[in-house]
Amino acid sequence: MRVPLTGVAPVPVPSRTQYVMEHLTHAILTGRLPPGQPLVETELAARFGVSKTPVREALKTLAGRGLVVMSEYKGATVRTVDAAMARSVYDVRLLLEPEALRRTVTAGADLAGARAALERADAAADRADRSLANRDFHRALYLPCGNPLLARMLDDLRDQAALVSTVAWEAVPSWEREAAEHREILARALDGDAEGAARLLHDHIEGFVRRAFPAEENQEGRA
Numbered sequence: 437m438r439v440p441l442t443g444v445a446p447v448p449v450p451s452r453t454q455y456v457m458e459h460l461t462h463a464i465l466t467g468r469l470p471p472g473q474p475l476v477e478t479e480l481a482a483r484f485g486v487s488k489t490p491v492r493e494a495l496k497t498l499a500g501r502g503l504v505v506m507s508e509y510k511g512a513t514v515r516t517v518d519a520a521m522a523r524s525v526y527d528v529r530l531l532l533e534p535e536a537l538r539r540t541v542t543a544g545a546d547l548a549g550a551r552a553a554l555e556r557a558d559a560a561a562d563r564a565d566r567s568l569a570n571r572d573f574h575r576a577l578y579l580p581c582g583n584p585l586l587a588r589m590l591d592d593l594r595d596q597a598a599l600v601s602t603v604a605w606e607a608v609p610s611w612e613r614e615a616a617e618h619r620e621i622l623a624r625a626l627d628g629d630a631e632g633a634a635r636l637l638h639d640h641i642e643g644f645v646r647r648a649f650p651a652e653e654n655q656e657g658r659a
Contacts, residue, residue, distance in 0.1 A: 452484075453493040453494050454494075455484070456484050456491055456494040457494040457497055460494060460503075461595070464498075464599065465564035465598055466562055466602075472513055472514060472516050474511060474513050476511065477495070495512045503515055515596075517599060517603040517604075521596075522604070525597055526600070526641055526645040528593060529590070529593060529597065530638060530641050530642060533577075533578055534641075535581075535586075535634065536577070536581040537577045537581070537625065537630075537637050538630045539582055539630075540577060540581045540582075541625045541628060541634075543580065543582055544628070546580065549572070549576035550573050550576035551622065553573035554569075554615070557569035557615060563602050563605055566611055567601050567602045567605075568598060570611075571594050571595075571598045573618055574590075574597075575590070575591070577622075577637070600648070604644070618640070620636055621636045
């Protein structure tokens with residue numbers, strides 16, 4: 437299957453990897469490169485007008501970010517999302533992110549970035565833009581937590597969480613509900629209620645994955 441990726445990279449060699457990576461990320465998060473799609477270096481190099489080297493480096497970086505899977509025998513493919521993968525990502529977020537937000541609010545950190553991300557999400561033209569804006573919203577909440585290691589651990593989950601949300605919205609377009617919950621979380625944080633904001637964030641993360649990827653026993657109960 438040939439995916440119509442367009443664009444030529446009239447940029448210096450060091451930035452070509454970034455160019456390819458940004459376009460592949462957007463294509464993955466819009467579903468133009470669906471889960472399981474093979475990513476052939478020679479084809480991508482021709483479509484982007486670059487050599488195979490920046491494509492290979494971009495794929496390695498995306499593999500490290502959890503969007504691509506690389507196999508010695510099958511090559512690179514877009515990562516598939518299943519319930520086990522989604523729950524693993526969101527389980528770690530549940531453990532770390534509410535605590536990071538609690539610390540951010542307690543420190544009285546500036547949350548202007550979170551407000552700006554909400555506005556971007558409301559104005560998003562597609563699922564990818566909305567997912568990336570939502571990702572930036574969450575990052576603006578945890579980044580000022582005062583613990584660089586905690587923030588970096590959450591950063592490592594950002595792309596995988598965005599991929600999960602994009603796939604989930606394809607099946608169950610619940611983004612308006614998540615957007616309303618984001619506004620409630622931010623309002624509580626701006627009020628200086630660290631515990632209340634952290635509790636709402638925990639419920640928000642837990643509720644999303646439960647709706648999007650219900651446990652097998654719940655599915656059987658509804659059958």
